[in-house]
Amino acid sequence: MNSAAFVVIAIFTLAAALAAATLRKLMHAALSFAVAFVGLASFFFLLGAEFVGLALVFIYIGAVAVLIVFTILLTRRDVGKDRGFNWSGIVIALAMFGALTWSILKTQSLAIVAPHIRALTVKQIGAALMTTYVWPLQCVGLLLTAALIGALVLVMEEKR
Amino acid sequence: MTAFLDQIFVRGKQTLLAPMAHAPGWLVQIVSSLINIFALLAVFLTLFALISVLERKILARMQNRYGPNRVGPFGLFQPIADGIKMLIKEDIVPARADKLVHFLAPVLIAAVAILTLGVIPYGRNMTPFAIDGGILFFFAVGSATELAVFMAGWGSNNKFSMLGAMRAIAQMFSYELPLIIAVLPVVMVVGSLMPDRIVAAQAQYTFGLVPRWFVFTPWGAAAFILFFVSGLVESNRTPFDVPEGESEIVAGHMTEYSGFKYATFFMAEYLGMFAISGLGVTLFLGGWHAPAGALEFLPSYVWFFAKLSALLFVYIWVRGTLPRTRIDQIMNLAWKFMLPMAFACVIAAAVWHYAGRGLRGWLWSLVVIAIVYTLLSILLDTRRKFAPRVYRFAE
Numbered sequence: 001m002n003s004a005a006f007v008v009i010a011i012f013t014l015a016a017a018l019a020a021a022t023l024r025k026l027m028h029a030a031l032s033f034a035v036a037f038v039g040l041a042s043f044f045f046l047l048g049a050e051f052v053g054l055a056l057v058f059i060y061i062g063a064v065a066v067l068i069v070f071t072i073l074l075t076r077r078d079v080g081k082d083r084g085f086n087w088s089g090i091v092i093a094l095a096m097f098g099a100l101t102w103s104i105l106k107t108q109s110l111a112i113v114a115p116h117i118r119a120l121t122v123k124q125i126g127a128a129l130m131t132t133y134v135w136p137l138q139c140v141g142l143l144l145t146a147a148l149i150g151a152l153v154l155v156m157e158e159k160r
Numbered sequence: 161m162t163a164f165l166d167q168i169f170v171r172g173k174q175t176l177l178a179p180m181a182h183a184p185g186w187l188v189q190i191v192s193s194l195i196n197i198f199a200l201l202a203v204f205l206t207l208f209a210l211i212s213v214l215e216r217k218i219l220a221r222m223q224n225r226y227g228p229n230r231v232g233p234f235g236l237f238q239p240i241a242d243g244i245k246m247l248i249k250e251d252i253v254p255a256r257a258d259k260l261v262h263f264l265a266p267v268l269i270a271a272v273a274i275l276t277l278g279v280i281p282y283g284r285n286m287t288p289f290a291i292d293g294g295i296l297f298f299f300a301v302g303s304a305t306e307l308a309v310f311m312a313g314w315g316s317n318n319k320f321s322m323l324g325a326m327r328a329i330a331q332m333f334s335y336e337l338p339l340i341i342a343v344l345p346v347v348m349v350v351g352s353l354m355p356d357r358i359v360a361a362q363a364q365y366t367f368g369l370v371p372r373w374f375v376f377t378p379w380g381a382a383a384f385i386l387f388f389v390s391g392l393v394e395s396n397r398t399p400f401d402v403p404e405g406e407s408e409i410v411a412g413h414m415t416e417y418s419g420f421k422y423a424t425f426f427m428a429e430y431l432g433m434f435a436i437s438g439l440g441v442t443l444f445l446g447g448w449h450a451p452a453g454a455l456e457f458l459p460s461y462v463w464f465f466a467k468l469s470a471l472l473f474v475y476i477w478v479r480g481t482l483p484r485t486r487i488d489q490i491m492n493l494a495w496k497f498m499l500p501m502a503f504a505c506v507i508a509a510a511v512w513h514y515a516g517r518g519l520r521g522w523l524w525s526l527v528v529i530a531i532v533y534t535l536l537s538i539l540l541d542t543r544r545k546f547a548p549r550v551y552r553f554a555e
Contacts, residue, residue: 031261054296057301057303058296062336
């Protein structure tokens with residue numbers, strides 16, 4: 001059951017990612033990018049990491065995809081036109097792929113056999129965030145607040 | 161007898177699944193999910209048909225007219241006539257539209273609305289999909305609505321559609337924040353994101369008479385009002401329906417839709433309204449619990465749908481009463497009042513918890529809410545100085 005689901009989700013995700021990379025219209029590519037994230041989130045559900053999957057859907061589909069779509073809409077005049085081919089994209093993609101493969105091969109955590117991993121509940125994640133990782137959490141919160149205020153300052157009307 | 165009536169649907173499902181006792185586990189799971197989905201769709205599409213005619217009837221009553229009264233007794237068959245009309249209407253797709261995106265937008269928006277309905281507990285043992293992070297699921301999946309609205313607006317290739325989509329996304333994004341932060345105090349107090357546990361936490365009665373719903377605590381009442389107003393915005397209902405303001409931008413992101421696709425948008429809007437009201441009932445109004453211990457002989461789902469109907473009636477009532485607000489008023493309300501107030505609810509809930517969850521906590525959290533509310537009112541009031549209004553008359 002799980003391996004069948006894995007194959008289906010993998011094909012779905014790869015197809016969406018490929019569409020995002022190759023579709024002629026930029027807006028279609030952005031929307032397939034969101035679909036690819038649905039596939040990624042389903043992987044997390046399949047692994048029992050419910051919280052991570054939901055957070056992925058929440059952030060990447062609810063916020064990042066809309067942000068990308070709006071960025072395309074507001075910065076380009078030729079939204080509907082075909083996009084050109086960009087060689088630098090291939091270089092970056094290959095570099096990223098190489099770095100990820102290298103780090104996956106180097107990591108130790110893959111040595112754990114699957115049944116030994118217990119499914120994390122939202123409660124455990126919350127407890128860890130509020131005890132062990134409370135300082136990093138606060139720092140990230142501060143950084144995001146600064147970014148929010150910065151964005152507000154940027155768009156504020158200048159008083160004359 | 162009471163217990164039997166209460167569990168009649170659960171037993172019905174078990175009877176349906178009984179012949180499959182020897183089938184492999186995954187098959188049973190799939191069939192069980194399909195039964196849940198079928199029941200969910202049957203109930204809520206019927207409710208949609210009912211509420212569409214009831215809304216017109218109630219609005220008509222408020223505006224001193226008759227409303228639909230031609231089809232069937234009291235016009236009750238109106239939704240059937242409407243459905244047939246929508247089905248046989250021509251489906252027009254603009255020549256310059258992005259065909260695929262234009263087609264997928266209503267599909268996505270309806271799918272999202274139905275998915276969010278799946279995590280709400282409708283009665284004892286009657287949660288279609290009981291998942292650990294149910295509340296998170298609701299908001300995570302619900303946030304895809306914005307993408308669907310954008311797809312509708314952009315795919316139509318029409319300036320009214322695009323403007324409508326922009327307005328809709330702007331207000332939905334702004335109100336998602338107070339909406340989620342208003343939910344936080346409940347999650348904090350219960351200590352779980354699971355809707356069933358939140359309902360279970362509101363099960364007791366004080367002196368066997370007053371239910372311990374969260375809406376009866378000061379922080380809960382304030383958070384419920386914030387939640388309800390944000391819910392109005394999220395479902396694009398009347399005081400906040402600028403995205404589809406008929407007098408300005410035709411029908412917003414739905415301008416270029418006709419026939420059954422338009423009906424799908426309409427349906428998704430109502431299903432979204434049911435979902436957000438259902439979540440409100442679950443979080444603040446005690447879910448499927450009866451309002452008094454003595455009234456528990458009625459089945460749990462009856463109480464859930466009674467509360468849901470009451471909330472839906474308020475939605476319609478508000479629509480019949482209030483005029484449309486401007487977009488800048490909507491934004492001001494969200495960022496200057498609702499958001500600080502929602503944070504105040506979180507603090508008040510913490511005060512309530514640490515002051516012992518009793519009468520003392522009740523009073524202290526009331527003090528917190530009252531102070532923040534008064535300060536915000538004073539602060540926002542001094543900023544808005546109106547010039548004395550000058551009236552001109554024809555002479």
